[in-house]
Amino acid sequence: MTGLRPLIAGNWKMNGLKASASELGQIISGAAGPAQKADLLICPPATLVLAFVGAVQGSPVGIGGQDCHSKPSGAHTGDISAEMLADAGATAVIVGHSERRADHAETDALVREKAEAAWRAGLTAIVCVGETQDQRDAGQTLDVVGRQLTGSLPDGATAANLVVAYEPVWAIGTGRTPTSQDVQEVHRFIREKLAERFSVEGTKIRILYGGSVKPSNAAELLAVPNVNGALIGGASLKAADFLGIAQAV
Ligand code: PEP
Secondary structure: OOOOOOEEEEEOOOOOOHHHHHHHHHHHHOOHHHHOOOEEEEEOOHHHHHHHHHHOOOOOEEEEEOOOEOOOOOOOOOOOEHHHHHHHOOOEEEEOOHHHHHHOOOOHHHHHHHHHHHHHOOOEEEEEEOOOHHHHHOOOHHHHHHHHHHHHOOOOOOOOOEEEEEOOHHHOOOOOOOOHHHHHHHHHHHHHHHHHHHHHHHOOOEEEEEOOOOHHHHHHHHOOOOOOEEEEOHHHHOHHHHHHHHHOO
8 A cells, every 4th residue: 555545435236225235334343443545435225325324423434436327417218427426425336337337338438538527526536447358368458448547537637536446347246356476467557547647636636446355355355456445246235344444554
């Protein structure tokens, strides 16, 4: 970990009902210790954002969205805007997650528009990039990640408005993780690209690792240079696991 304050973010995906407030309650109860060293964020499904924002009041836990539309409002049935998330009290939004890129054919250009929408609404954009297994096997990892960064990141990124999450698609939800050396190589590459494009600000933008992070591998992954925190899917659904990862910072 470099000198940047880490971010430990949970992506609940399409999981969580009102009753999940008890899991959030346990996260809040255990947050004080980890929050001394890291920012903590939970991204629940949109139906829970408002209630969760109420629940985390006065705690060090922030609430984020998992996606947003590029427009502030309009005839887009089923979508929610960055302004709506901000209005509900969210402080960040994930954009360009590989599941959205795959399930909804989201392109780099659209992800960029969504990141711009997040900024327009005053939210931090957590922009996800990462290669598939086939792309890694073909030796294309850095090409793919470089292309996604170029296409998905808007101009004007700062340490406050942007977080990049490197999530190898083949590591998401599979229990498989890259080696520390592989993570280091990609994170160093991302850091170089950020510094090239955003100069000093690019050296301060946090780069999260995501993909099968759990309490047992968190310390090793979080110790890799230029890994400034984690984006956690499955393990963030259990308070003990989320906190266990946060404690590994
Ligand atoms: C994710 O989907 O962002 C993720 C990292 O999932 P998991 O931790 O379950 O691999």
